[in-house]
Amino acid sequence: MDAILHGDEAVLRPLMARHADLSARVTLRHAERVVTMHDKPAQIMRHGQGTSMFSTIDAVKDGEASAAVSCGNTGALMAVSMLRLRKLPGVNRPAIACLWPSRNPGGFNLMLDVGADVKAEADDLLQYAVMGASYARNGLALKRPRIGLLNVGTEEHKGRVELKEAHDRMAEVAKVSDFDYVGFVEGGDLPSDRVDVIVTDGFTGNVALKTGEGTAKLISDFMKEAFGAGIMSKFAALLAMNSLKRLQKRIDPRRVNGGVFLGLNGTVVKSHGAADETGVAAAIGLAHQLAQVRFIERLAARVASAERAGQDAAQEGPGIAAGTGDGSTA
Amino acid sequence: MDAILHGDEAVLRPLMARHADLSARVTLRHAERVVTMHDKPAQIMRHGQGTSMFSTIDAVKDGEASAAVSCGNTGALMAVSMLRLRKLPGVNRPAIACLWPSRNPGGFNLMLDVGADVKAEADDLLQYAVMGASYARNGLALKRPRIGLLNVGTEEHKGRVELKEAHDRMAEVAKVSDFDYVGFVEGGDLPSDRVDVIVTDGFTGNVALKTGEGTAKLISDFMKEAFGAGIMSKFAALLAMNSLKRLQKRIDPRRVNGGVFLGLNGTVVKSHGAADETGVAAAIGLAHQLAQVRFIERLAARVASAERAGQDAAQEGPGIAAGTGDGSTA
Numbered sequence: 001m002d003a004i005l006h007g008d009e010a011v012l013r014p015l016m017a018r019h020a021d022l023s024a025r026v027t028l029r030h031a032e033r034v035v036t037m038h039d040k041p042a043q044i045m046r047h048g049q050g051t052s053m054f055s056t057i058d059a060v061k062d063g064e065a066s067a068a069v070s071c072g073n074t075g076a077l078m079a080v081s082m083l084r085l086r087k088l089p090g091v092n093r094p095a096i097a098c099l100w101p102s103r104n105p106g107g108f109n110l111m112l113d114v115g116a117d118v119k120a121e122a123d124d125l126l127q128y129a130v131m132g133a134s135y136a137r138n139g140l141a142l143k144r145p146r147i148g149l150l151n152v153g154t155e156e157h158k159g160r161v162e163l164k165e166a167h168d169r170m171a172e173v174a175k176v177s178d179f180d181y182v183g184f185v186e187g188g189d190l191p192s193d194r195v196d197v198i199v200t201d202g203f204t205g206n207v208a209l210k211t212g213e214g215t216a217k218l219i220s221d222f223m224k225e226a227f228g229a230g231i232m233s234k235f236a237a238l239l240a241m242n243s244l245k246r247l248q249k250r251i252d253p254r255r256v257n258g259g260v261f262l263g264l265n266g267t268v269v270k271s272h273g274a275a276d277e278t279g280v281a282a283a284i285g286l287a288h289q290l291a292q293v294r295f296i297e298r299l300a301a302r303v304a305s306a307e308r309a310g311q312d313a314a315q316e317g318p319g320i321a322a323g324t325g326d327g328s329t330a
Numbered sequence: 331m332d333a334i335l336h337g338d339e340a341v342l343r344p345l346m347a348r349h350a351d352l353s354a355r356v357t358l359r360h361a362e363r364v365v366t367m368h369d370k371p372a373q374i375m376r377h378g379q380g381t382s383m384f385s386t387i388d389a390v391k392d393g394e395a396s397a398a399v400s401c402g403n404t405g406a407l408m409a410v411s412m413l414r415l416r417k418l419p420g421v422n423r424p425a426i427a428c429l430w431p432s433r434n435p436g437g438f439n440l441m442l443d444v445g446a447d448v449k450a451e452a453d454d455l456l457q458y459a460v461m462g463a464s465y466a467r468n469g470l471a472l473k474r475p476r477i478g479l480l481n482v483g484t485e486e487h488k489g490r491v492e493l494k495e496a497h498d499r500m501a502e503v504a505k506v507s508d509f510d511y512v513g514f515v516e517g518g519d520l521p522s523d524r525v526d527v528i529v530t531d532g533f534t535g536n537v538a539l540k541t542g543e544g545t546a547k548l549i550s551d552f553m554k555e556a557f558g559a560g561i562m563s564k565f566a567a568l569l570a571m572n573s574l575k576r577l578q579k580r581i582d583p584r585r586v587n588g589g590v591f592l593g594l595n596g597t598v599v600k601s602h603g604a605a606d607e608t609g610v611a612a613a614i615g616l617a618h619q620l621a622q623v624r625f626i627e628r629l630a631a632r633v634a635s636a637e638r639a640g641q642d643a644a645q646e647g648p649g650i651a652a653g654t655g656d657g658s659t660a
Contacts, residue, residue: 103548118482118490150537152532152537187542187543187544188543188544189544203534207480207516207517208517208537208541211538211542211545212517212542212544213518214520215541216545218521218581236566242560243556246556247552247556250552251552
């Protein structure tokens with residue numbers, strides 16, 4: 001794998017010089033400006049030319065790079081990605097998918113949307129399911145992902161109108177898109193092993209993501225305090241070091257790094273703004289994997305076949321089975 | 331404190347007989363039927379007469395009891411409470427408030443709504459702030475609670491329309507209602523010490539609550555596995571017992587028990603369905619405390635004065651300061 005590194009040459013050149021082995025594989029591309037965490041997406045869309053973010057996304061747009069990785073401002077990155085890469089044909093709202101520590105064998109579940117948009121209609125939720133399933137197949141190696149719809153209860157009569165509509169139509173979509181629909185799931189099911197992909201709107205998903213991270217951080221801080229209190233506890237912590245490290249690894253947000261933008265003409269992986277080398281490496285690894293399997297082509301085929309099936313179903317009227325997929329392995 | 335216990339006498343009488351000291355303070359009130367966890371709220375509202383839930387709420391309605399405590403079906407309990415107690419004058423949507431483990435000195439923050447309704451308009455969010463502040467004063471002994479509005483970012487341009495509107499009008503409401511408005515907060519701020527009361531719609535609040543509980547449960551399970559693996563870890567766990575117990579207590583969902591229904595003509599405390607004796611005792615203690623300070627009267631006065639101020643502001647036009655409160659200590 002080769003890489004193009006976009007940014008201020010004066011800063012990056014000395015950093016790269018410390019790692020001689022990098023120079024053969026990494027091309028430095030100078031960018032005059034950077035997008036900061038405080039920049040507003042709308043501003044960046046209009047006046048972001050010359051930033052490393054534009055340069056990075058344009059490398060994907062021009063076919064020079066197979067995927068983009070950024071640790072920058074999420075809102076701006078999504079805005080620039082939409083502006084330059086454009087949405088996949090048939091996609092209404094792109095989504096951000098992220099991994100969540102879980103009881104499943106792979107150690108992680110997938111949730112989307114976690115913040116690309118603040119709302120989602122039934123059609124969007126159905127499309128998130130199709131895109132999430134495709135990502136789970138290609139990114140998590142799950143042959144037939146199990147999809148759940150996030151709600152405030154698992155009973156059919158509960159929840160918002162758009163959720164009920166998506167719920168009623170999900171079985172049809174599942175048939176064409178080769179996933180299993182497990183029905184409504186609740187906040188407590190995010191780490192559950194009865195589901196692989198959790199579908200929700202970007203507002204709810206973002207709050208849930210940050211709530212989970214915040215809770216994990218709170219417990220971790222309380223645990224440090226608990227193990228720091230008293231000589232016995234400190235001794236215990238020393239003995240338990242390996243166990244605690246193993247625990248940390250299982251719920252490590254750096255490993256859970258790599259939010260993926262779905263629904264665009266190009267792969268964009270968003271790493272956490274506070275990611276360290278482990279986190280950034282995980283994001284680059286994910287981008288590489290998705291590029292290798294030609295994820296975007298597979299995703300586009302999935303979205304198209306789900307859309308065709310939806311049109312068929314609409315023409316045939318409700319209650320009639322939709323057409324089967326196009327046989328692609330996306 | 332005396333109590334009336336509602337339920338099947340044949341079941342409860344033998345249980346009570348084991349605790350001789352209870353019989354002097356607890357009156358048994360026989361009820362033919364119970365509401366199950368699977369009953370639909372609408373069904374119970376129509377056909378719930380004769381259940382222990384109706385009997386319990388009616389004791390509050392008739393002035394026989396100062397507050398109600400139930401571990402039952404939350405949806406049904408809210409429906410029955412609304413039907414029999416009716417909403418406080420001026421309240422559009424009642425809310426359920428619950429405690430959340432936090433870094434604040436008291437150890438808990440408050441969040442509402444966590445599931446009374448699946449949506450909330452700007453007016454509702456403002457009212458939740460007023461009611462949450464009143465509960466924080468009377469239930470958590472916080473003189474001047476700090477209120478935050480849950481959003482997907484802390485910048486003013488972010489989030490849904492109703493959130494922006496509530497944000498713009500919150501300063502006015504804060505003035506009359508004696509709380510401090512800290513602005514938008516995120517999911518990661520739920521345990522934060524920069525806020526006491528987190529205001530959100532019932533859908534988001536419910537997902538966040540269950541996500542937090544689920545994350546805590548996941549970490550706790552992983553921790554047990556970690557400490558169960560290998561002789562060194564088991565020995566360490568033994569040594570760290572006290573620290574781990576202290577940790578458990580700080581994030582114990584049983585202590586965080588006692589969701590409170592706000593906006594009704596009567597105090598109703600909802601205990602977790604899986605609560606043990608510690609949890610139920612916490613819920614009863616909270617109900618007793620709220621009854622003693624005449625919480626409902628104070629809450630009603632707060633809602634009324636916020637409403638008056640809102641009307642004044644509307645008559646005076648936007649931008650004009652609203653009237654001050656009525657000087658009550660609610």
